[in-house]
Amino acid sequence: xxxxxxxxxxxxxxxxxxxxxxxxxxxxxxxxxxxxxxxxxxxxxxxxxxxxxxxxxxxxxxxxxxxxxxxxxxxxxxxxxxxxxxxxxxxxxxxxxxxxxxxxxxxxxxxxxxxxxxxxxxxxxxxxxxxxxxxxxxxxxxxxxxxxxxxxxxxxxxxxxxxxxxxxxxxxxxxxxxxxxxxxxxxxxxxxxxxxxxxxxxxxxxxxxxxxxxxxxxxxxxxxxxxxxxxxxxxxxxxxxxxxxxxxxxxxxxxxxxxxxxxxxxxxxxxxxxxxxxxxxxxxxxxxxxxxxxxxxxxxxxxxxxxx
Numbered sequence: 370x371x372x373x374x375x376x377x378x379x380x381x382x383x384x385x386x387x388x389x390x391x392x393x394x395x396x397x398x399x400x401x402x403x404x405x406x407x408x409x410x411x412x413x414x415x416x417x418x419x420x421x422x423x424x425x426x427x428x429x430x431x432x433x434x435x436x437x438x439x440x441x442x443x444x445x446x447x448x449x450x451x452x453x454x455x456x457x458x459x460x461x462x463x464x465x466x467x468x469x470x471x472x473x474x475x476x477x478x479x480x481x482x483x484x485x486x487x488x489x490x491x492x493x494x495x496x497x498x499x500x501x502x503x504x505x506x507x508x509x510x511x512x513x514x515x516x517x518x519x520x521x522x523x524x525x526x527x528x529x530x531x532x533x534x535x536x537x538x539x540x541x542x543x544x545x546x547x548x549x550x551x552x553x554x555x556x557x558x559x560x561x562x563x564x565x566x567x568x569x570x571x572x573x574x575x576x577x578x579x580x581x582x583x584x585x586x587x588x589x590x591x592x593x594x595x596x597x598x599x600x601x602x603x604x605x606x607x608x609x610x611x612x613x614x615x616x617x618x619x620x621x622x623x624x625x626x627x628x629x630x631x632x633x634x635x636x637x638x639x640x641x642x643x644x645x646x647x648x649x650x651x652x653x654x655x656x657x658x659x660x661x662x663x664x665x666x667x668x669x670x671x672x673x674x675x676x677x
Contacts, residue, residue: 377451380480380523381552383411384576389597392605396422397440398447400610402645405448411479412448414441416455417492417582417607430489434460434469442476451479453525453603458490458501459483463512470516470524480523482555482578483509485530485542494558494586500530503542507549514550525578527555532587536564540571547575553603555579560587569600578603584612 384390387410395401396418404412416437417428423440424432434457441454454473459466466483473481484490485506487499500506506526513524526546531539536559543554553576556568565588569577577600581588586608596604624631643649 377449377477377479379521380411380451380453381521383451383479384602386410388602389593390603391593392453392603393610394418394605394607395444395448395452396611398444399646400614401444401448401450401452404610405450406645409450411451411453413453413605413607414444414455414478415605415607416457418611419455421611428492429495430457430491434465434472438472438476441473441478445477452477453480453482453523453605454478456481456483458486458488459509459513463508466509466512467516470513470522471518474517474519474522478522480525481513482525482527483513484527484555484557485509485546494580494582494588496532498529498532500528500533500542503545506542507545510546510549510551523552523576524550525553525555525576526551527557527578529557531556531558531560531564536567540568543568543572547572552576553578555603555605558587560589562589562591565589565591565596565599565601572600576602578605580605580607581609582607583609 390411391409392411392413393404393409394413394415394417395404396414401412416432419437419440420426420428420432423436426432437457445452456469456473459469469483470481485500485503487501491498506528510524510526517524526543526549528539528542528546530542539556543556547554554572555578557580559565559568559579565579568579579588579596579601580586581590581604583590583606591599593604620635621631637645
């Protein structure tokens, strides 16, 4: 159910209480609901998983603001946690950045990151990326900060300069973006523990993020505690849930093709699934305003239908 304005804690308050924030990616409403039920204090809506779920395409700038915004609204409506949204490159110049910030803040996002890639942008762990000038990105950050309605809406500047121009340039850019008004910095693509140490040392006192792409990314896997000790307060995991979901679907399809029944330990029960999607709440609404039918209400009717 959609929360009223102000019911979600601000991104800054969550950072203060829960750093390092472990941020799994939710590409759909059901995943966001599961993240909340698992006890995470916050999550992200990342472009890598979103593109795959929406269109089965790679994260190479094939989708744009309109479709991403519509999908993000569905996800945010299903989950009460604060959420960090991938704003890509802001979808254009400072005018587009302004629209992006206003649009995501209006649907309940808590934080937004914008990156300094040149279009067509691509997944941060891919090669051959190009970045815009640091001044052009600083202009976008100033526009983003000016566009937000509430100072609690967290603006994070992401730099992808490490891959094309080196970790030193990425650090310099991040510092410039903080001066332009960013609330936090997201340095994408450090390739070694030494580079992670350099980044952490350069941004002491600044909310700092990076991503760990499990299953083939460039940044080495360290435990969240180790990442926090290096100076990172947010760690994004774009693939950790997505790749396991894909494997689970593949396994289920293999079993079906081979005529094998689902094992109880491989899946949730109907009762558990109904609880996840809020069946008791919808049954209560129906029964309060329509009265229980002879079949005993929506929950009983659906169970009878599924069991024959």
